[in-house]
Amino acid sequence: MDTNKLIPLLSEMAIFVNVVESGSFSKTAKKLGVSPSSVSRSVTRLENALEEKLLERTTRQMRLSSTGHEVYSLCSDMMNSAKMAVSAAQVDKTDVSGSLRVAAPKALSRQVLMPIILDFIDQFPSVSLQLKVADHYIDPIGDEVDVIIMITDKPTEGLIAKPLGQCRLVLCASPGYLEKFGTPIHPEDIAHHNCLCLGENPRDRIWEFSNNNKKLSTNVSGSFTVNHSEIRREAVLRGVGISVFPEFAIQSYLDSGEVVEVLRDWHVGGNYQGKIVAQYAQSKYIPGQIKTFIEYLQQRLV
Secondary structure (H helix, E strand, O other): OOHHHHOOHHHHHHHHHHHHHHOOHHHHHHHHOOOHHHHHHHHHHHHHHHOOOOEEEOOOOEEEOHHHHHHHHHHHHHHHHHHHHHHHHHHOOOOOOEEEEEEEOHHHHHHHHHHHHHHHHHHOOOEEEEEEEOOOOOOOOOOOOOEEEEEEOOOOOOEEEEEEEEEOEEEEEOHHHHHHHOOOOOHHHHHHOEEEEOOOOHHHHEEEEEEOOEEEEEEOEOOOEOOOHHHHHHHHHOOOOEEEEEHHHHHHHHHHOOOEEOOOOOEEOOOOOEEEEEEEEOOOOOOHHHHHHHHHHHHHHO
């Protein structure tokens, strides 16, 4: 195929890659701001030009044909090369500019990252930063995110991971609550206290503890359940009960004495703890705004 015929197909190839990665014509259409029929016509034009069926479609599902797998792999490489070309053009800029898409968990964003991000965009006004706040896993490719910030001991494989800090879970209560109902001295005592849980799934009512080689779990219950750390923290401050928080969400109240850490000798299990890491795609060319943003976070957090 000569160049004159190939050039018009480049956009169709890019749309084809988006369809495969999103698994949906409608999702691709929404992302591109066009109609699903327009996306479908683009894929059909590509198939007609290549004289090969790339996608096998029914009313309920879509899958790549054997030829489609190979074409998708090559078109995906083309898209990655295009991204590298953009990055190469940006990497040598002396001024920090361009778009930057960041994803991070809700509580960490609200209570830790937000003031840092606001300071960053104030210092680098030529950067257009989009923050996507979500507690579920974000796919850096499918969700088109440049930097993912998460709390985990198992960073996503295949991505560069830069450490930003450490977070542990803290079990705590107000001094007034402990004075009224007593201070637990062993994890088994927790079962007799008013425990404030997230309530997102049944496992939230099973609190796990460890101390060296000792491990145990305790079934807990309480009068108030809410999956919002700031609301739950307010309940603890008012003496409603005992709850578990990421350290960053409660540290200032521990320092002021408004809450007291309980069972300090025991490690509390849970998902929202571990290393705080920033991850981004591996590439020979890392855009300046990504590098500068990561360095800025490390200066403020590490």
